Amino acid sequence: MSRLLWTLPALAAVTLLTSGVEAQNNEERAVIAAAQAVFDAMEALDPEAFRNAMVPDGFLMAVRSETTRRTTRDDFAANIARQTRPMIERMWDPEVRIDGPVATVWAPYDFYSATEFSHCGTDAFQLAKTADGWKVVMISYTSHAPPTCSMHPDGPPR
Template structure:
């Protein structure tokens, strides 16, 4: 009996340790994404800038007025300028249904979002982040989002935080 219990116990400790390590990496990756959104809410472009790798690509996919798909390339500086420019309302981008995948020093975050300017709904979609773990920690090196202005399935708890509903 001892021959069976000892290997099972060791396997449990080992597997539990791997899960805890993986879980802490997921938390570290998610903390970077959350810091981006906290910086947006605060209008703090310096805080936002710290989550990005030196070289970063930003894209938005959307459908134009003619119904054709468009891939728009943005710039980090343009994004930072927009976040840091004075605006009368808080930019809030709540997220949900977040999936995180990690392999070594590469992480991917896929999450649904809704964007609000103050209490006014603007758009919704999906954010797709790619992050690299360097010597200083996880940094975003690629971000693509989709944008929809109607037919958004936003959870009730997210809608509750804002007066204006999509």
């Protein structure tokens, strides 16, 4: 009987811990999907999908050794509309941090214009949980050429 009394609370605790981890994993997947929506819009050359992936006053910040360049969401969407070749940006091994309605994604990336390699670096996404789900607030990124940064482990895009 005493064994049963100990086993039931232990099982309940394991169930609660497991469901908490699963909820966290689901939230992390949602955050990564929100960041990936930016890349999907770029590859599809879909400026409206790009706008929808970000908050209205969202922006991108290119960070180089000597300079930074800020681009608004709408200016970058206009740039997407002018492209004639898919903009393929791929991240891998994303690190996600979440605190309530705020999240970050930090990941290495590589970038291709269609099948032509351009550059690689690190993306740092800041996201906010809105009534419509996770939205990108800001993307800051570095831009390098190998060997300063790594190429995607799967090789060039197909």
